[in-house]
Amino acid sequence: MSDFFQWLAGLPPLAQVPIVLVVFIALIGAVLFFIEYATRPGRGYTLLRLLVTVLVPAAVLLLFGLYNSVLWVAVLAAALGGVLFIIDYRSRQGSGYFLQLIAFMAPAMLLLALGLIYPALRTLMNAFITNDGTKFAGLDNFAWVLTSPDGLTALINTLVWVLVAPVVSTAIGLAYAVFIDRSRGEKFFKLLVFMPMAISFVGASIIFKFFYDARVGEQIGVLNAVVTAFGGQPVDWLGLEPWNTLFLVVILIWTQAGFAMVILSAAIKGLPAEQLEAAELDGATPWQRFWHVTVPGIRSSIIVVLTTISIASLKVFDIVSAMTGGRSDTTVLAFEMVRQFQLGGRSGFSSALAVVLFLLVLPIIIYNVRSLKKQREIR
Amino acid sequence: MSLVPETTRRALRKAEATSGKLKRAATSRGATLAAFIIAAIWTLPTLGLFISSFREANDIKTSGWWTAFANPSFTLENYAKALNSGDSLTLSKAFVNSLAITIPAAVVPIILASLAAYAFAWINFKGRNTLFVAVFALQIVPIQMALVPLLQLFSDGVQIGGLYILPGLGVNGLEGAYAKVWIAHTIFALPLAIFMLHNFISEIPGEVIEAARVDGAGHGQIFYRIILPLAMPAIASFGIFQFLWVWNDLLVATVFTSGTELPITKALQDLSGTYGQSWELLTAGAFISMIIPLLVFFALQRFFVRGLLAGATKG
Numbered sequence: 001m002s003d004f005f006q007w008l009a010g011l012p013p014l015a016q017v018p019i020v021l022v023v024f025i026a027l028i029g030a031v032l033f034f035i036e037y038a039t040r041p042g043r044g045y046t047l048l049r050l051l052v053t054v055l056v057p058a059a060v061l062l063l064f065g066l067y068n069s070v071l072w073v074a075v076l077a078a079a080l081g082g083v084l085f086i087i088d089y090r091s092r093q094g095s096g097y098f099l100q101l102i103a104f105m106a107p108a109m110l111l112l113a114l115g116l117i118y119p120a121l122r123t124l125m126n127a128f129i130t131n132d133g134t135k136f137a138g139l140d141n142f143a144w145v146l147t148s149p150d151g152l153t154a155l156i157n158t159l160v161w162v163l164v165a166p167v168v169s170t171a172i173g174l175a176y177a178v179f180i181d182r183s184r185g186e187k188f189f190k191l192l193v194f195m196p197m198a199i200s201f202v203g204a205s206i207i208f209k210f211f212y213d214a215r216v217g218e219q220i221g222v223l224n225a226v227v228t229a230f231g232g233q234p235v236d237w238l239g240l241e242p243w244n245t246l247f248l249v250v251i252l253i254w255t256q257a258g259f260a261m262v263i264l265s266a267a268i269k270g271l272p273a274e275q276l277e278a279a280e281l282d283g284a285t286p287w288q289r290f291w292h293v294t295v296p297g298i299r300s301s302i303i304v305v306l307t308t309i310s311i312a313s314l315k316v317f318d319i320v321s322a323m324t325g326g327r328s329d330t331t332v333l334a335f336e337m338v339r340q341f342q343l344g345g346r347s348g349f350s351s352a353l354a355v356v357l358f359l360l361v362l363p364i365i366i367y368n369v370r371s372l373k374k375q376r377e378i379r
Numbered sequence: 380m381s382l383v384p385e386t387t388r389r390a391l392r393k394a395e396a397t398s399g400k401l402k403r404a405a406t407s408r409g410a411t412l413a414a415f416i417i418a419a420i421w422t423l424p425t426l427g428l429f430i431s432s433f434r435e436a437n438d439i440k441t442s443g444w445w446t447a448f449a450n451p452s453f454t455l456e457n458y459a460k461a462l463n464s465g466d467s468l469t470l471s472k473a474f475v476n477s478l479a480i481t482i483p484a485a486v487v488p489i490i491l492a493s494l495a496a497y498a499f500a501w502i503n504f505k506g507r508n509t510l511f512v513a514v515f516a517l518q519i520v521p522i523q524m525a526l527v528p529l530l531q532l533f534s535d536g537v538q539i540g541g542l543y544i545l546p547g548l549g550v551n552g553l554e555g556a557y558a559k560v561w562i563a564h565t566i567f568a569l570p571l572a573i574f575m576l577h578n579f580i581s582e583i584p585g586e587v588i589e590a591a592r593v594d595g596a597g598h599g600q601i602f603y604r605i606i607l608p609l610a611m612p613a614i615a616s617f618g619i620f621q622f623l624w625v626w627n628d629l630l631v632a633t634v635f636t637s638g639t640e641l642p643i644t645k646a647l648q649d650l651s652g653t654y655g656q657s658w659e660l661l662t663a664g665a666f667i668s669m670i671i672p673l674l675v676f677f678a679l680q681r682f683f684v685r686g687l688l689a690g691a692t693k694g
Contacts, residue, residue, distance in 0.1 A: 002548050009556035013479035013640075016557065020483050028490055036599025100598055104498035108491045108569050112517060114537075115566030119528035120520055126528075172417065179414035191680075192418045195425070198676035199669055200627030202644045206651055206665040210431065210658065211424045220443050220658075222427060254421065259687065266688055286407065315521055318629040322648045334523050338633065341527055354524045361521055369516050 035103045039096035046089070049099060053085040054078045120358075126351035133347060141352035151349070153329050154336035155356065157245050161316055161332060162360070164246065166309040169253045170302060173260025178290060181268055190265065194258035201255070201318030208251050209323060212237040239328045248330060251319050256312060260305045267301035268294060307364050314360055333357045432457055432662035439658045461663035464650060468639055470664055473646035477626055477671075480557055480642050484564035485622040489614055491565070492572030493580070497602050499573070500581035501588060511577070518570035525567075526634045533559050533635075560635040564625050572617055575686070579613035580606060616686030619679050623672050643668045 004023075008016050034052055037045055057077035062070060088098040130137045145151035173193075180189045196204060213221030214236045224234040237247050271294065279289045295302070317334040324330045326339060337353040340346045431444045433453040447453075462471040499511050533548045548558055583606065591601050607614075629644045636642065641649075647664050650657075676683060 005548060005556055005558040006553060008558070009553050011555070013475050013555065013557070016555075017479055017482050020561070021486055024483075024487055024490070028494070031494075032599040032603055034599070035602070036597040039597055101498055101502050101504055104494045104502065104598070108495035108573060111491070111562075111566050112514070112569055114532070115529055115562070116517055116520065116522075116525050116570075119525035119532065122528035122531075123524045176414060176417050179410040179417075183411065183414070189414060189418055193421045195673070195676070196421070198623060198672040199425075200629070200644050200672070202627075202629055202648050202651075203665045203669050206647070206661050207424045207428045209651065210428050210662070218442055220439065220441075222423065222443070222445075225443050225445075254424075257421070262684055262687055315523065317523075318644075321629065321633075322651055325652065334521070334630070337523050338526075338630070347527065350527065354521065357521045358524055365516050365520075369512055372512060372515055 031103050031107070035100045038100045038103070039094065046095065049088070049096060050082075050085050053081040053088070053099065055081075057081045123351045123354050126347050127355045129348055131344075131346040131348040137348055141348045142356070144349055145352050145356055150331060150336055150340075151353065154331045154333045154353065157329075157331060158314060158333045158357075158360070160245050161249055161252070161313040162310055164249050165252045165256065165313040166306045168249075169256040169309050170260045170264075170305050172253065172257045173305070174264050174302070176257070177261045177265035177268055178294065181265065190261065193261055196255045197258045199255065201251070201316075202322045204251050204255055205319055205322035208247075208254070209238075212247060238324055238330075241329050244324070244328055245330050248319055248323055249313075251323070252313055252316060256309045260309065263301055263305050264298060267298035271297045307368065311361060311364060314357060333360075428662050428665060431658065432666050434659075436657075436659035439662070457659040457663035458667065461660045461667060464660050464664070468641055468646055470643065470646055470650070470667060472639070473641055473643040474667065476557075476636075476640055477642040477644070477668075480560050480564075480632070480636070480640075481622055481625045483557075483561050484568075484625045485618055487561065488565045488568035488572050488621060489576075489618055492569055492617075493576050493607070493610065493614065494602070495569075495573050496576035496580050497598075497606055499577050500583075501601075502598070514570050515574050518574060522567050522631070526631075529563060529566075530559075530634060533562075554639050557636070557640055560632060560640070563631050563635045564628070567631065568621050568624075572621070575617055576610065576613055580610055583609050612682070612685065615679070616682045619675060619683050620686050622675060623683075626672050 008019065011019070034048075038049060055078070057080065058074040061074045061077050084099075084102075089095045091098045126133075127141055128137055128139075129135065130140070145155060176189075176193055180186050183189070199207075210220075211222055212224075213219070214224050214234045215221075216234075219225040219228055219234055223237065228234055238244050240247075275293050275297065276289060279293050284292070315334050316332055317338065320326055320330055320332050320335040321338075326335055331339070333353050333356060337350045337357070340353065341350040427444045430447055431439050433455070434444065434447055434457075435452060435454055436457065438447070438452065462474075463469050495514075499507065548562075587605060587609075588601055591605055596604070626642075627644060628642075629648060632642045632645050636645070647661075647668050650664055651661055
């Protein structure tokens with residue numbers, strides 16, 4: 001495996017792409033081939049299952065590369081494969097059923113376990129260990145988050161982001177969706193606001209760096225040009241504490257309002273027209289119709305949009321990194337976490353920041369899991 | 380077959396049919412004005428940068444881009460200069476890196492996720508619902524929590540009590556190796572991909588699958604011959620999603636690439652740090668980085684919107 005990747009690295013970048021894809025698709029083809037024949041009855045197919053369950057785990061480990069304990073691990077894997085074969089052979093749903101299920105699931109589930117669950121647990125552990133990784137630190141790292149200037153600023157700023165960005169982007173998206181609903185050129189108007197979604201946060205940051213630009217003499221940034229045109233002094237928007245965080249939040253709002261608009265616009269179009277007509281006949285003003293008919297009708301979509309943008313604002317990293325690099329008290333949890341690790345190798349602090357971030361996201365997870373469970377019960 | 384649920388589509392048709400009646404109610408003059416203002420605010424910053432990217436370096440620094448309407452003088456030089464800018468890694472090389480990172484990182488997770496999504500939808504097993512909800516919950520675990528240990532995993536492998544279970548990837552510091560960033564993006568994409576594709580695949584009528592089974596097809600053939608073609612719209616939607624996400628990503632790239640494999644977002648960010656006042660490079664560079672996502676976005680917008688709706692109305 002590592003030999004393969006090392007060989008691949010020697011090729012030009014764009015030549016690597018087709019090779020990786022062909023190898024990957026061939027592997028998936030082999031898996032599907034096995035799935036197709038796994039459940040068939042007959043001695044030949046049983047032998048096939050036995051060979052695959054015993055040899056594949058061992059072969060995968062051997063392919064990873066040679067190292068001190070590989071033979072033992074491979075033998076162990078083969079033995080476990082054999083146990084799996086026996087369990088499957090005696091399974092109530094018929095032999096092969098269990099194996100085909102594993103073949104479908106194993107690639108994704110193994111990657112998730114190894115690449116997401118295990119690392120997340122490691123981070124959770126590291127949060128309670130000192131930065132050099134030698135001693136148990138209790139809650140010291142969390143105390144650092146809550147008391148040090150960097151940690152506290154990051155936490156407060158993240159709260160500002162998550163309180164401001166979702167509400168404002170949703171409000172603007174909703175207002176815009178209502179204003180242009182069934183107007184002429186609706187598609188074009190939608191595109192104008194939707195387009196920032198295709199732009200990276202780094203690109204958006206450069207766009208806004210230019211927009212916020214401040215200098216002595218003639219202004220080249222729109223915002224300061226307006227300020228000076230009214231006789232004011234140019235303002236260094238990104239250095240203006242404590243407001244500068246809000247100027248960064250504007251960038252997220254700029255990219256997310258389009259998302260809110262598209263979702264809410266579709267929801268509005270899904271509302272039964274009779275309700276609006278009935279309200280109109282009853283003499284409701286447009287404002288009343290909007291507030292008492294439209295908004296309750298699209299409530300679930302509004303919640304989806306709010307939670308999605310909340311998660312995006314909790315995890316924001318790129319905007320801070322590209323706009324200010326965390327200077328002038330603009331740092332946020334996700335940014336500070338990477339900075340603590342990359343600059344000082346302070347894995348304890350960095351893990352504690354990640355855990356705090358997780359705790360902030362947790363209520364949203366619980367809410368979503370609950371509604372998903374409800375949905376699946378209805379089915 | 381579309382990703383938007385049938386009820387929504389029916390409602391959409393109905394809304395279109397009655398739209399004439401409601402037209403006068405929905406568009407008042409104030410609303411139109413407000414819409415114009417929002418649209419202007421949303422386009423102005425991009426337009427300013429776009430116009431600036433074609434102006435002479437000195438003009439950008441000394442006068443606002445709006446003055447270019449009065450005395451226009453444009454050049455393509457900024458783009459030529461930007462492509463070759465950067466200390467160790469030019470922007471053109473970073474552009475190629477982005478392509479090399481993004482294509483596999485968009486294809487691989489979709490295929491793996493569609494396999495798992497199919498099993499979740501059409502193979503019965505104990506604990507299916509619990510496992511599915513668990514995968515869904517992973518979607519919202521911040522990837523920040525996984526970054527650093529995953530990086531260590533790639534270099535050190537898995538050990539239990541000093542005994543290696545898996546070795547590291549052995550690509551640390553190796554020039555031109557994208558393996559780490561491919562795998563990282565694949566892993567981080569899986570939860571959302573499985574969830575979205577499952578929503579779609581589980582709505583494929585059971586009779587179709589039953590009929591194939593009666594004809595003697597196993598799950599392998601059903602997946603390849605029936606599910607994949609029918610789920611193509613969903614797969615395309617998610618593919619575009621993932622493509623844009625990976626192309627525009629900075630965080631994962633910052634952690635899992637280095638030196639000569641950095642993608643364009645990272646190169647651009649470095650440019651904005653070191654040449655903070657070289658606006659001729661930054662403006663052109665920003666648009667070079669946007670070309671591919673904007674092309675994908677405009678060409679495949681229909682799929683993109685469908686993907687958004689499926690992800691959101693169900694989530």
